[in-house]
Amino acid sequence: MACWNAPAWLNLGLNTVKRYARISEPERLVRAPQYRPTLVDPYRDHLRRRRQQDPAVGATQLLAEIKQLGYTGTLNLLYRYITQGRVEADRPALSPRRLTRYLLTPPDQLKDHQRKLIDALTGACPQMTALAGFIGSFAALLTPANGNDDRLDTWIAEVKTIDLPHLHTFTRGLGLDRDAVNAALTHPFHNGGTEGVNTKTKLIKRQMYGRAGFALLRHRILLG
Numbered sequence: 155m156a157c158w159n160a161p162a163w164l165n166l167g168l169n170t171v172k173r174y175a176r177i178s179e180p181e182r183l184v185r186a187p188q189y190r191p192t193l194v195d196p197y198r199d200h201l202r203r204r205r206q207q208d209p210a211v212g213a214t215q216l217l218a219e220i221k222q223l224g225y226t227g228t229l230n231l232l233y234r235y236i237t238q239g240r241v242e243a244d245r246p247a248l249s250p251r252r253l254t255r256y257l258l259t260p261p262d263q264l265k266d267h268q269r270k271l272i273d274a275l276t277g278a279c280p281q282m283t284a285l286a287g288f289i290g291s292f293a294a295l296l297t298p299a300n301g302n303d304d305r306l307d308t309w310i311a312e313v314k315t316i317d318l319p320h321l322h323t324f325t326r327g328l329g330l331d332r333d334a335v336n337a338a339l340t341h342p343f344h345n346g347g348t349e350g351v352n353t354k355t356k357l358i359k360r361q362m363y364g365r366a367g368f369a370l371l372r373h374r375i376l377l378g
Contacts, residue, residue, distance in 0.1 A: 193225065194225070194227060194240075196224075197220040197225055198240070200219070200223065201216055201220070201236070202241050202242065204216060204219065205241060205242070213232055213233050217229050217232050253275060256268055257285075258289065260293070281318060284316045284318065285318060285321065288309070288321060291309060292309060295309065298338070298341055299340065300340060302336075303339055303340055306339060313325055358371065358374050358378070362374070
């Protein structure tokens with residue numbers, strides 16, 4: 155019971171205490187800075203090379219140099235870019251959310267620098283290498299085809315041999331309604347269109363809640 159009184163004498167929120175209690179090591183609390191793309195990004199390599207050659211080079215001199223290369227931004231933007239440490243970083247900071255989005259995006263829809271970044275990040279960790287492979291092989295099953303249910307069995311068996319607890323949880327969730335999963339992976343028919351109409355109908359109903367009756371709702375759906 156004493157642990158639930160901890161936020162009071164620590165002067166911390168309960169959710170903050172829970173977040174610290176759940177982690178296995180302090181490093182997992184470190185988050186990558188949320189940097190947005192800027193006009194300086196294309197000239198990062200030049201800035202890094204110049205600062206390695208002359209650590210005392212000023213921002214004004216760097217501004218003049220990159221302006222000759224096509225930079226159209228301001229001195230303040232360049233100065234912030236330098237003081238944030240984005241020039242010397244080994245690679246641009248990448249948040250877990252953005253990395254997840256890259257991993258879930260079909261490779262042919264990624265840009266070259268995004269693919270290189272994924273290769274560098276996943277290649278540095280065996281678990282990440284395995285995870286990226288499993289994501290790709292599972293994505294291939296999402297195109298309905300005969301035999302995908304058997305391929306899913308093989309996929310699940312391979313996942314269970316790797317130390318990826320969160321992926322193990324996902325496989326257990328698949329087993330809760332395996333018949334429906336098999337049908338989705340093998341049959342070309344689905345109720346996606348029906349669910350879309352249901353969602354649209356609910357949205358329209360919420361928009362006109364308390365303002366009109368069924369006649370107007372029907373009219374908007376039929377004409378929408």
